[in-house]
Amino acid sequence: MATVVVGGQWGDEGKGKITDILAEGADLVVRYQGGANAGHTVVVAGEAFKLHLIPSGILHPNCICLMGGGTVIDPLVLHDEIEGLQARGYSCDNLRVSHTAHVVMPYHKRLEELAEQARGRGGIGTTLRGIGPAYTDKAQRMPRPVRFRDLTDAGRLRELIAAQLQQKNVIIQHQYDQPPLTTEEVFDQVWPAAEQVSGYAVDGCRLVQESVRAEKRIVFEGAQGTFLDLDCGTYPFVTSSHPVAGGACLGTGIGPTAIDEVIMVCKAYTTRVGAGVLPTEDEGDAGQLLRDRGNEYGTTTGRPRRCGWLDGVVARTAAMLNGATSIAVTKLDVLDSLATIPVCIGYEIDGVMLDTVPSWPDDFEKVKPVYEEMPGWQQSLDEVRQWSQLPAPAQAYVERIADLTGVPVSIISVGHGREQTVFIG
Ligand code: GDP
Numbered sequence: 001m002a003t004v005v006v007g008g009q010w011g012d013e014g015k016g017k018i019t020d021i022l023a024e025g026a027d028l029v030v031r032y033q034g035g036a037n038a039g040h041t042v043v044v045a046g047e048a049f050k051l052h053l054i055p056s057g058i059l060h061p062n063c064i065c066l067m068g069g070g071t072v073i074d075p076l077v078l079h080d081e082i083e084g085l086q087a088r089g090y091s092c093d094n095l096r097v098s099h100t101a102h103v104v105m106p107y108h109k110r111l112e113e114l115a116e117q118a119r120g121r122g123g124i125g126t127t128l129r130g131i132g133p134a135y136t137d138k139a140q141r142m143p144r145p146v147r148f149r150d151l152t153d154a155g156r157l158r159e160l161i162a163a164q165l166q167q168k169n170v171i172i173q174h175q176y177d178q179p180p181l182t183t184e185e186v187f188d189q190v191w192p193a194a195e196q197v198s199g200y201a202v203d204g205c206r207l208v209q210e211s212v213r214a215e216k217r218i219v220f221e222g223a224q225g226t227f228l229d230l231d232c233g234t235y236p237f238v239t240s241s242h243p244v245a246g247g248a249c250l251g252t253g254i255g256p257t258a259i260d261e262v263i264m265v266c267k268a269y270t271t272r273v274g275a276g277v278l279p280t281e282d283e284g285d286a287g288q289l290l291r292d293r294g295n296e297y298g299t300t301t302g303r304p305r306r307c308g309w310l311d312g313v314v315a316r317t318a319a320m321l322n323g324a325t326s327i328a329v330t331k332l333d334v335l336d337s338l339a340t341i342p343v344c345i346g347y348e349i350d351g352v353m354l355d356t357v358p359s360w361p362d363d364f365e366k367v368k369p370v371y372e373e374m375p376g377w378q379q380s381l382d383e384v385r386q387w388s389q390l391p392a393p394a395q396a397y398v399e400r401i402a403d404l405t406g407v408p409v410s411i412i413s414v415g416h417g418r419e420q421t422v423f424i425g
Pocket of ligand 1: 011012014016017039040041043330333413415416
């Protein structure tokens with residue numbers, strides 16, 4: 001049974017909690033794209049775990065966790081994350097990293113920082129973790145970038161760094177007028193962590209394919225969200241990898257027909273970090289209420305997230321882009337205090353109604369959200385564990401999400417704890 005968990009908005013939908021719950025019954029959890037720019041928070045018995053790289057399944061002792069070949073790995077972050085988990089009593093013996101995953105190197109972070117500084121206010125608003133430059137090198141191919149298995153061999157690593165710096169230093173010195181990096185300084189920054197983490201390298205593709213053949217229960221965990229996808233998202237304000245469900249195939253080696261279900265995680269309202277259009281954004285008191293009640297501050301960067309109402313057009317389009325088979329609605333409790341809740345049911349653009357997100361950025365900038373007001377429930381959902389315990393307006397709100405997307409809702413989350421979850425059907 002292969003299940004993909006994918007974010008249906010702009011990330012931070014609560015995928016970590018949903019993956020953690022599904023990991024309970026899984027043999028293998030696989031991250032398929034992105035790097036340490038992700039930030040999943042999983043709360044176990046009141047204790048919060050912030051995971052940037054390692055799949056959320058690591059908190060389940062019987063589950064193998066793989067970082068797929070489509071991810072990019074910063075060995076320093078990986079090393080810190082492993083040590084942090086070990087210090088809290090979680091062994092990382094079940095961790096595996098695909099040997100083909102590309103490595104985020106110190107020069108990637110330096111280049112990203114310099115580029116973002118040069119762009120000034122017109123920046124993309126990246127997390128400055130070197131993810132974009134690492135994927136750029138992957139697409140560029142030559143000089144051959146460092147991949148995870150290269151971390152097992154000091155001599156080879158030095159050679160690859162030297163070849164990269166020949167090219168990178170031209171940019172650092174001549175484009176940005178900054179001092180060059182030396183092979184030894186880069187090597188010395190990376191090698192201590194590389195020695196610690198390189199033992200996790202495996203043939204990730206084979207692990208996934210053998211697990212599929214053995215009919216194991218596999219959960220594929222996406223980071224970021226649908227509209228941050230390099231191809232399907234709101235370009236150019238996107239990430240440099242493929243968060244959509246199809247990315248699970250690219251990033252791990254499973255074929256599309258071997259995927260049994262796609263659970264799209266959809267927050268009960270909308271948030272976005274960084275620049276780019278957000279049609280249902282509320283920059284006033286209501287947006288602040290969502291931010292405070294939803295604790296909408298980045299796990300990785302601490303940045304306040306932009307907040308707004310549920311966008312049914314975004315959800316509907318995401319459901320199609322991902323081939324969603326069901327939806328997990330998260331953070332429904334954040335809306336508890338509201339008397340009425342606006343829901344965007346369509347866009348108007350130059351007098352014409354649209355029911356999907358326009359893929360051309362200039363058109364997307366022009367859309368005006370069309371709202372309907374839904375009644376709120378004005379009571380706490382904290383203790384709700386079953387559908388029948390949900391107040392009628394909350395049921396209607398969830399049903400509206402299913403109507404707008406044409407996809408059934410299978411999970412509702414009413415708090416960050418594992419137990420604060422309603423399963424439907
Ligand atoms: P992810 O990257 O998609 O996993 O999302 P984040 O981890 O950035 O954000 C989700 C945050 O919301 C985490 O702090 C979760 O513990 C929390 N969370 C998840 N589901 C719920 C929920 O149903 N209600 C509330 N209040 N918080 C939730």
